[in-house]
Amino acid sequence: MTDLAMVARVRAGDADAYRVLVERHSRTLFRLAYRMTGNEHDAEDVVQESFLRAYRQLGRFDERASFGTWLYRIAVNCSLDLVRARKRRGEITASADPEMDDPLSTAAAPDPAPDRMAMSGEVRERLSGAMNELSASERTAFVLRHFEGMRIEEVGRVLGCQPGAAKHSVFRAVQKLRRALEPLGSAR
Amino acid sequence: MTHLSEETLILHYYGEENDTPAPEGTLAVERHLEECGECRALYGSLVRTLNMVDALPVPERGEDYGARVWERIEPGLPARRRWLGFTLPPLRWAAAGVALAGLLVAAFFAGRFYPGTRPTPAITAKAPDAQGPERILLVAVGDYLERSQMVLVELANTTAKGPVDISAEQERAGDLVAETRLYRQTAAHTGDTRIDSVLEELERVLVDIKNQPSRMTPRALEELRQRLEAEGIIFKIRVLGANVRSRETTAAERAGSKL
Ligand SMILES: [Zn+2]
Numbered sequence: 001m002t003d004l005a006m007v008a009r010v011r012a013g014d015a016d017a018y019r020v021l022v023e024r025h026s027r028t029l030f031r032l033a034y035r036m037t038g039n040e041h042d043a044e045d046v047v048q049e050s051f052l053r054a055y056r057q058l059g060r061f062d063e064r065a066s067f068g069t070w071l072y073r074i075a076v077n078c079s080l081d082l083v084r085a086r087k088r089r090g091e092i093t094a095s096a097d098p099e100m101d102d103p104l105s106t107a108a109a110p111d112p113a114p115d116r117m118a119m120s121g122e123v124r125e126r127l128s129g130a131m132n133e134l135s136a137s138e139r140t141a142f143v144l145r146h147f148e149g150m151r152i153e154e155v156g157r158v159l160g161c162q163p164g165a166a167k168h169s170v171f172r173a174v175q176k177l178r179r180a181l182e183p184l185g186s187a188r
Numbered sequence: 189m190t191h192l193s194e195e196t197l198i199l200h201y202y203g204e205e206n207d208t209p210a211p212e213g214t215l216a217v218e219r220h221l222e223e224c225g226e227c228r229a230l231y232g233s234l235v236r237t238l239n240m241v242d243a244l245p246v247p248e249r250g251e252d253y254g255a256r257v258w259e260r261i262e263p264g265l266p267a268r269r270r271w272l273g274f275t276l277p278p279l280r281w282a283a284a285g286v287a288l289a290g291l292l293v294a295a296f297f298a299g300r301f302y303p304g305t306r307p308t309p310a311i312t313a314k315a316p317d318a319q320g321p322e323r324i325l326l327v328a329v330g331d332y333l334e335r336s337q338m339v340l341v342e343l344a345n346t347t348a349k350g351p352v353d354i355s356a357e358q359e360r361a362g363d364l365v366a367e368t369r370l371y372r373q374t375a376a377h378t379g380d381t382r383i384d385s386v387l388e389e390l391e392r393v394l395v396d397i398k399n400q401p402s403r404m405t406p407r408a409l410e411e412l413r414q415r416l417e418a419e420g421i422i423f424k425i426r427v428l429g430a431n432v433r434s435r436e437t438t439a440a441e442r443a444g445s446k447l
Contacts, residue, residue, distance in 0.1 A: 015265055022261070023254030030249050040247055045430075051261050053338060081341055085423040127244055145202060146241065152204055160347055167199075174198050178237040 003067035010058060022051050025068060029075050035143045036079035038132050046082060050075040072148075073158050076140060080159075083136045123184060130180035134173050137161070141169035142177075192220055192227045197234055263327060263440055264334075264433075326436040329371065333429035336364050336390055340422050343397065344413045348406050355402040361394045368394060386424050393421055 001020070009017035026047055033046035054061075054074050061070055131139065137159065144155045145166075156166035192200075199205040200217045221228050339360050346352055368391045375384040393416070400408065416422060 026254035
């Protein structure tokens with residue numbers, strides 16, 4: 001059965017039909033939420049919260065649209081709420097602070113081969129650290145453009161901002177990520 | 189020779205350079221990259237970075253993850269509550285059963301589910317008899333907190349160039365004010381000043397939203413957003429809600445183990 005057929009059944013009062021939608025979309029939503037929040041626990045919270053919100057807002061869902069896309073949008077908003085709340089509380093994970101690394105030790109190291117770079121734990125640390133340092137809008141715009149393959153204009157629609165603003169968020173995100181790897185010699 | 193900007197190269201990577209008013213189309217960018225080592229190096233570093241981003245691990249969830257999500261959210265779905273015998277809308281239900289509600293709310297509002305207060309295991313061990321109603325009430329409070337959070341979040345995330353019609357949010361805020369007062373009374377009875385102060389803040393915000401003109405100017409919206417952010421009210425509600433939900437889960441598990 002298609003998503004839309006299931007939505008129609010939920011609207012007709014069959015709450016169990018919602019289970020099918022939850023089971024169908026949970027894992028994809030988790031991947032999105034993880035990339036947006038960078039944290040498994042938060043991602044699980046986002047998934048649950050998104051399905052609860054979606055259920056309550058189902059009356060507003062336009063059946064000409066795709067349920068998956070609509071759900072995505074809700075999950076993006078849930079993730080944004082969480083990321084913003086966390087930034088406000090000033091929570092930063094240990095790996096999120098590049099100042100913690102000794103810049104001299106990394107600069108002195110010989111340039112490893114690209115293949116080894118891809119495997120290196122330090123690259124991973126730096127990249128996920130840099131991801132965590134992106135602002136909420138940079139991170140969201142980047143995740144939607146890069147991982148979800150949305151066009152920038154679409155990213156703007158999902159985030160409720162102008163395409164120009166979405167574009168600059170993507171630019172800033174990519175620039176920050178690239179610069180985070182520069183000291184490792186991969187960005188030359 | 190004018191070099192390509194990093195922005196243009198990023199757009200090129202995503203194949204979007206033709207959709208923007210950049211002077212360089214795909215062909216021009218490719219030609220430049222062929223001829224210019226400097227830009228080629230910059231582009232190479234971009235591609236390497238983004239390839240590595242792709243290689244960042246994402247923890248996988250198993251096949252049964254969807255079923256687990258369903259288990260967790262199912263008790264919170266409105267139709268489920270009807271099935272539990274909870275047919276009246278929360279407000280009318282509350283008015284009809286205010287005395288009972290007072291007793292029950294008192295049982296768990298007594299400083300147990302706010303962070304920094306007593307942990308729950310002691311209560312779990314006691315396993316009071318009123319599990320069913322307690323759980324229904326927890327679901328109702330959790331639902332109320334979520335609906336409050338949703339109104340605030342929706343308004344906080346609204347950005348617009350012109351006036352925005354917020355009459356739907358105002359209607360919901362109006363309903364929530366009445367519910368807030370009920371829960372505040374109960375919290376006041378049990379002497380829980382921390383919960384009461386969060387609810388008091390929430391009530392003030394909801395009343396203000398209700399009293400706004402139904403077409404809000406972008407500036408008024410921005411002011412509201414800044415105020416919500418400054419007070420951190422959405423987060424406080426979220427924390428309170430999370431604690432109610434975990435109490436609810438405990439109650440559900442108790443009910444399950446008793447069956
Ligand atoms: Zn050049």
